[in-house]
Amino acid sequence: MLTAAEIEDGLEDAMSEQAKRVIDIEKLSLTFQTNDGPVHALSDIDLKIEEGDFVSFIGPSGCGKTTLLRVIADLEQPTAGSITVNGLSPEQARLNRAYGYVFQAAALYPWRTIAKNIALPLEIMGLSKAEQQERISKNMELVNLAGFEQKYPWQLSGGMQQRASIARALAVEPDLLLMDEPFGALDEIVRDHLNDQLHQLWDKTNKTVVFVTHSIPEAVYLSTKIVVLCPRPGRIYDVIDSDLPRNRTLDLRESPEFLKIAHRVREGLKAGHSYDD
Numbered sequence: 001m002l003t004a005a006e007i008e009d010g011l012e013d014a015m016s017e018q019a020k021r022v023i024d025i026e027k028l029s030l031t032f033q034t035n036d037g038p039v040h041a042l043s044d045i046d047l048k049i050e051e052g053d054f055v056s057f058i059g060p061s062g063c064g065k066t067t068l069l070r071v072i073a074d075l076e077q078p079t080a081g082s083i084t085v086n087g088l089s090p091e092q093a094r095l096n097r098a099y100g101y102v103f104q105a106a107a108l109y110p111w112r113t114i115a116k117n118i119a120l121p122l123e124i125m126g127l128s129k130a131e132q133q134e135r136i137s138k139n140m141e142l143v144n145l146a147g148f149e150q151k152y153p154w155q156l157s158g159g160m161q162q163r164a165s166i167a168r169a170l171a172v173e174p175d176l177l178l179m180d181e182p183f184g185a186l187d188e189i190v191r192d193h194l195n196d197q198l199h200q201l202w203d204k205t206n207k208t209v210v211f212v213t214h215s216i217p218e219a220v221y222l223s224t225k226i227v228v229l230c231p232r233p234g235r236i237y238d239v240i241d242s243d244l245p246r247n248r249t250l251d252l253r254e255s256p257e258f259l260k261i262a263h264r265v266r267e268g269l270k271a272g273h274s275y276d277d
């Protein structure tokens, strides 16, 4: 028989387990009503994301990756099922500034310096000038852009602009970072470099990241969990919990363990792919 203290310990463990769940999605579907009829963007999605996970959504065009990210961010409403973010509705989580969102294009205001772009959400939050300055310096440093504060976006390369937009998302100090193909438009060498930097940043800060990509090496290199989606209707085909070491460098991509996971992702993508796309 369990003692009262053991029951209490068990309850505490269960509660702290519960506290670590960042995203909980159950039987979630989303159908868009369009002039051409309904589009089943997401169907029967079940997914759990824990604190500190790096989760990639990968799948062919139109399988619902962006829609799923937008549901988490409260930018789209599911038509069935449930979702919580930090135990709250996506709307409450958004109002609590639970997440930072990084878009496909850097989306920086060209008439503002990089520092002023990063300051914008902080001004809206009502932080003092000194607090804004502190967060700008800290996050410019984190993305290796220290010294570029007074430049305008057009004076920076595409990769630097994307790093600046990551710094802007981080400056709000969210525990959750939602990233929609942030490096999709960059050449492969720059992309490798940014993958490496993002991995180190995640490792240092232990944030939870949800990341949309089309690239198998990017998904496998960055993720602790890879969610393979397939289209019509958009659904989860496979969830791969990566057993690669947390400490990673780009040469890991040549290892048999890496290639094995990449192979499983590729098989999942092939199964869900239509060559009409």
Ligand SMILES: Nc1ncnc2c1ncn2[C@@H]1O[C@H](COP(=O)(O)OP(=O)(O)OP(=O)(O)O)[C@@H](O)[C@H]1O
Pocket: 032, 033, 034, 039, 040, 041, 059, 060, 061, 062, 063, 064, 065, 066, 067, 068, 234
């Ligand atoms: N606002 C909308 N109204 C109607 N249909 C939409 C809307 N947004 C997305 N869709 C449709 O929902 C499906 C999923 O789109 P989504 O953008 O989530 O796919 P994706 O996997 O992110 O694609 P890609 O890789 O091309 O960015 C597609 O068929 C798309 O046309």
